[in-house]
Amino acid sequence: LEEGLFAVNKPLGWTSQDVVGKIRNILEQDAKSRNCIDVRKKKRKPWMKVGHGGTLDPLATGTLVIGVGKGTKLLQKYLVGSKGYQAEITLGYQTTTLDSEESGSVVLRKSYDHVTSYQQINDLLQNKFLGKIQQIPPIFSALKRDGKKLYQLAREDGLTADDIQIESRQVMIYKLELSNSELLDLESESENKQSSSQPIEKFSINVECGGGTYIRSLVRDIGTELGTCATMTKLERTKQGHF
Structure with missing residues (x-):
């Protein structure tokens, strides 16, 4: 997965940024295993853009929309939407x-x-x-x-x-x-x-x-x-x- 939108079920006790970081790490490790990225060329910035469409507090569980790559540009409507x-x-x-x-x-x-x-x-x-x-x-x-x-x-x-x-x-x-x-x-x-x-x-x-x-x-x-x-x-x- 290099870009797109999907939803995850956020676990109890996790911050929304915890979820974003976990997903970014999974995607990055997968890309490395397929030789899609050169670790030596990776700079301080994250290799792949990953974001969410509206914060859920640690106490909350449930639907958290995740955007990857160009999908992050579509997250705004989920921030303001129903x-x-x-x-x-x-x-x-x-x-x-x-x-x-x-x-x-x-x-x-x-x-x-x-x-x-x-x-x-x-x-x-x-x-x-x-x-x-x-x-x-x-x-x-x-x-x-x-x-x-x-x-x-x-x-x-x-x-x-x-x-x-x-x-x-x-x-x-x-x-x-x-x-x-x-x-x-x-x-x-x-x-x-x-x-x-x-x-x-x-x-x-x-x-x-x-x-x-x-x-x-x-x-x-x-x-x-x-x-x-x-x-x-x-x-x-x-x-x-x-x-």
Whole structure:
């Protein structure tokens, strides 16, 4: 393979750049074995261009579009294009990173005892978060402020989201619904015409959204609208463009 586009299933714990580096190494070793490149002539620049079409955090798994050679020029449309995700939401606490990565620390805890109905959650998703919405990106992101990435300001300078005052921006949510298992619970509620008295600690959502949407921020905002707080504890990208 010398050029083109394809998708891989990113493993848990890998950065997107880890995947790019691994693929580049595999392609380079294959080319060497077929005497396609002269190692002595290789300069500091990578022998082959390899890139990805949109960062997935280490905690996330799933579809990562890879471009090789001239295929890297086609990656921009995947950066800004639509994507699909399945996310697990855990209520009752919030971390600095808005997810359950070890680098994040708990900054907020709130009761979720009043969240007992999947119908309550589903109504919120449909009424508050579909279409064009305003969203504040997380501080642990690759967005830049004064030439420095926000996550660097957080890790190296110890700044918080309150210190930086990140501006909200408009994103598009095309589809947002409870995942299949939660929909079954919702149907059961409807049949029994009542919700359980047990608090709902965790539930999963399916999201289809435009480029630039942060699922961690969406999870945070869902928790806030439910009258508690929330952290994203799992994330899988299920779709990117036509992949």
